[in-house]
Amino acid sequence: MSRQISDKEITEILLSGALGLGVGYLAGHAVLGLCVVLIWLLYRQLQQLARLRHWLLDTEQDVPESEGAWDEVFRGIYYLRRNERRARDSLLSIIDRARASVSALEEAVALVDSDGNLEWWNPAAEALLGFRAVDRGQPVINLIRTPSFIRYFKHGPYDEGLKVSSQRHSGRQLQFEITQFGDNDRLMIVYDITRLHNLEQMRKDFVANVSHELRTPLTVLSGYLETLQDQHEGIEPRWLRALGQMAQQATRMNNLVNDLLLLSRLENQPEDREPHIVHVPRMLKQIHQDAVALATPKQQTVTLECEPGLCVLGMEADLRSAFSNLVTNAVKYTPNGGVVAVRWLADGQGAHFSVTDNGLGIDEVHLPRLTERFYRADAARSSATGGTGLGLAIVKHVLMQHKATLDIQSELGRGSRFTCSFMPTLIERET
Template sequence: MNQDWRGPLIRRLLLLIGACLLVGLITGEYAWALVIGLAGYLGWHLKQLLRLHTWLRTREDNQPPPEGYGLWGEVFDSIYHLQRRDQKARARLQAVIDRVQESTAALKDAVIMLDRDGNLEWWNLAAEKLLGLKTLQDGGQPIINLVRDPRFIEYFERSNYLEPLELPSPINARRRLQFHITQYGNREHLMLVRDITRLHQLEQMRKDFVANVSHELRTPLTVIAGYLETLLDNVDEVNPRWLRALQQMQQQGGRMQNLLNDLLLLAKLEATDYPSDNLPVAVDLLLLSIKNDAQALSAERGHRISLEADPHLKLKGSEAELRSAFSNLVFNAVKYTPNEGHISIRWWADEHGAHLAVEDSGLGIEAKHLPRLTERFYRVDSSRASNTGGTGLGLAIVKHVLLRHRARLDIDSTLGKGSTFTCHFPGTQLVRRS
């Protein structure tokens, strides 16, 4: 209550009591005079309260409050001003919401708001075009009921949104979409969906070009290599001056064949998302075979290669692809580790999944090179790569094989101390054997 109205209210109440006592003095009924007077006063307040209730229930926008005086006039005016302020605040908020909705409606990218359980709360017009959402039917529906691709369901439920997901559109298989989810607030989700069909087509053209050129070069290169081998087999009939040239041509021809084989393998890996032969692989036996091959590759360099593999862990996937990826890591360790160095191969599992670590005591790699090691043809030291006969595609093959097996590669290296390449596989890819 406003301090200015306390005095008048008390004076009116005292005046009413005084009038009642005066009437009681005249009539001789003090009690009845007080009861009737206070009842009338209470009735007047109830009437004002009913007027307030009627105004609040039936009022229209900007309708002024009923006429009143004294305390009730102050109450009417205060409520009216509070309502006006509330209307202005709501109008400002609605204007902001309208501008946000207008701006998101103009976006070509879909913007979708989901609650913590993944149910649809709001989306813009682009979401209707890209995902086929319908305003009247899909509100409150789980997003995984509308985008039913198993890869999206796995991506959404995994709650690891560091990398975007690329999938065909659920309403048009020829359109390629990129999904990116961000969590905010009380674990609500904001999902952005971009149409990357054009970029996907350009990337596919590049892949097809590389694959086709590699395939076309394979035949003439095989012919050249065959004739060089024939000439070197008949070295007695060849002019001695040409012997060294022929040997170098054969060596470089072999490197070109290895390069083409790696390019064709990469094209094959990129053609599909999952291995066709998704069967349990005995990783311990596979690593034992790779270790023996690495020991033969080391030959006279005297590397100490150790293997520690859990025999009870199998991995679902393609044995040929896994052999290619694991052997690339182990053979790289042999190539880049000095003589008498140590190479450790370890295969184990924990609560996070299964892991393969290849650790060497080599020269190590500078930190600035680590993010780009899995790029095609990226070389830390081009001279070193040519000396070891590498194609620059080994780690790119490893990366794509791991992606096809839902895995990732971590690289930890320190100059002068060596490197550790670790493959992390999710628990869903594991099969335990007795």
């Protein structure tokens, strides 16, 4: 079809040129006659261009009637516009359905542009976060002023959510989750976790209350046992042995209660606490001294390698508990004459606290569960050393609060290495 139309147009041009030349030749001006014909043909093309321009500007006008190549142009553009309109309508329908489905969610959903300004949100965000129409285009950190959220929004990391108390509704707990996409745009989803939080709080309160209730009778029992042991004259040896075993188990129970209370205190601390600069080298010197005192009876060597002035932002009391737990465990589970190496160094990935020993090691099958509460790789060894099974759970909880990670490497017969890694954004250096 296209080839036939092209031949017809060529024939028409040739005939028009020949006619112009013939008429001009008879009039004595052949070239002038040809020029008149060419001008006429050009005028026709300009007319078609004008009709095309007018049609393109007026989207409601029908396809102009034409012939030849121009008819193909008009028809081709018409089909392109029709397909584009259909695709656009389909896309708009999908967008409308997506918006409708997001609007029906109970979770608050909000889009934040690359500059941190609020761009769009669903009705649940108005109920949970109090967003209003006048807030469009405003910085989201001006609307949600919780310090922990501001730190989370600016610095991340976004691989874990953030739990905070609602500013708008007293007693309601929210969890923020942010996903980056495009050119640093962010999708923010907010969940109402009040019910889950209350259930978790009930569990924490139960553990804390039971631990407190156990503390008093254990203190009384330990006191009487200590008194009986001090006044051992006249007591048969078999009873002295029984008293010793009871005192040992009472001490173990006391350690368990103390660890439970410590874990409960860590869990009940607000997540939006303001961190402070922790002078880790100074703290590690004290922990090292305590470890040396504990290791001396076992003829162990405890070394400390520390980068001067390397500090972190965090909670000193919590970090002290975590670091002390790791060092104490290494001393407890390393045989006599062993070596325990404590290091605190920084590199391009952040700051790292590691405790390495050359003890018996741990089978790799146990490594994924070591930080679970009351989980023991070797129950017999833990009982012999007085372990409670909560030390690594405490360490894990402290590191989670500091957005840090715990890496455990161990090999049977060759020892273990526990490494706590902190993000570069938490590093502070003493000047």
